[in-house]
Ligand code: MN
């Protein structure tokens with residue numbers, strides 16, 4: 001191929017011994033984050049603890065920010081903002097923003113979840129985010145979340161991650177009796193109301209009343225003894241079932257990582273580690289770990305919440321400049337995953353414009369579906385700026401769309417930030433089996449994403 005032609009670079013093809021070591025070492029820290037931060041609450045707490053270690057102090061609205069300040073804003077324990085104030089004039093230089101999300105598809109308990117059916121205790125659920133329901137049956141599930149008790153205390157729950165913990169379960173039919181189910185489409189085979197969690201099977205035989213000798217009663221006794229809970233406490237709880245698997249290397253050569261929730265921890269981890277590792281003093285930078293992306297970035301902890309612009313306003317006010325000027329000169333990387341090319345399902349991706357595993361950070365100019373609908377479509381000029389920045393800093397990157405035209409599509413937080421008059425583009429890591437209980441990414445892409453963020457913040 002001539003010098004004039006565009007060609008993707010396979011990171012593993014060109015990596016020397018030093019780069020290979022960096023890629024593999026960096027992945028070890030990421031795997032710890034994956035295992036310890038499976039929900040937005042846990043990921044937020046984990047990143048916050050790292051921020052504190054790196055000298056970040058809590059920010060309160062009304063507080064004046066000064067050059068050199070490193071602050072964090074913990075929004076309800078589910079959404080974290082990290083801000084480092086640089087030397088440049090924020091009205092001229094704006095803010096360098098990296099926004100990723102820390103919520104992932106999962107199965108949430110309903111508010112009145114407990115019931116018993118023919119001697120088995122179950123919990124009713126409502127799934128969170130876009131998931132293929134059949135994938136979530138017959139896998140070990142762990143229960144994570146928080147219960148707000150009436151006495152004002154909040155009980156943090158994490159059951160199923162410890163080697164000795166029990167796990168939870170959603171059943172499916174045995175092949176011998178699945179003839180009718182097999183004839184249904186994948187989308188219809190498992191119903192939303194069929195995702196019932198197995199909780200127990202031992203009746204409370206010690207009960208005085210015959211009618212209390214139930215499995216559910218036994219369960220209530222256990223919950224009360226172990227956690228001080230009563231059934232009504234589920235009313236004010238956020239409890240989620242997530243896969244109980246740990247992150248593991250995939251394949252003989254260990255090039256890939258399998259884990260729950262790469263989407264979008266594979267961008268969140270590089271975002272905050274790049275911030276901590278990059279000695280920036282020029283730009284003012286902001287790293288956002290958002291919640292609720294998987295259900296439309298809604299609510300107080302989603303990217304559509306006013307808190308984002310409130311914090312930009314706070315930066316502007318601190319230096320007596322307008323928020324409009326700061327936003328007009330800001331630049332944002334909307335850090336979210338893309339679909340990685342999978343030779344087993346090549347028909348849904350268009351080969352020239354797919355994101356390939358181990359070919360570096362994937363820049364996505366536009367998302368959307370059916371004629372780019374719902375996409376913010378970044379300017380060519382902004383892509384040009386990043387292209388030069390990444391190439392000058394030796395970052396290996398590629399461009400990729402989410403699937404063939406009219407096959408499907410997706411969205412990210414990009415459009416909500418772009419709406420604030422901030423240049424924004426999606427950049428992320430290619431994921432195989434996105435939104436499945438166990439997703440796969442390349443260690444090389446994870447590391448190149450980190451290098452891309454370092455170049456952006458520098
Ligand atoms: Mn995502």
Ligand code: MN
Nearest residue numbers: 105263294435
């Ligand atoms: Mn997603």
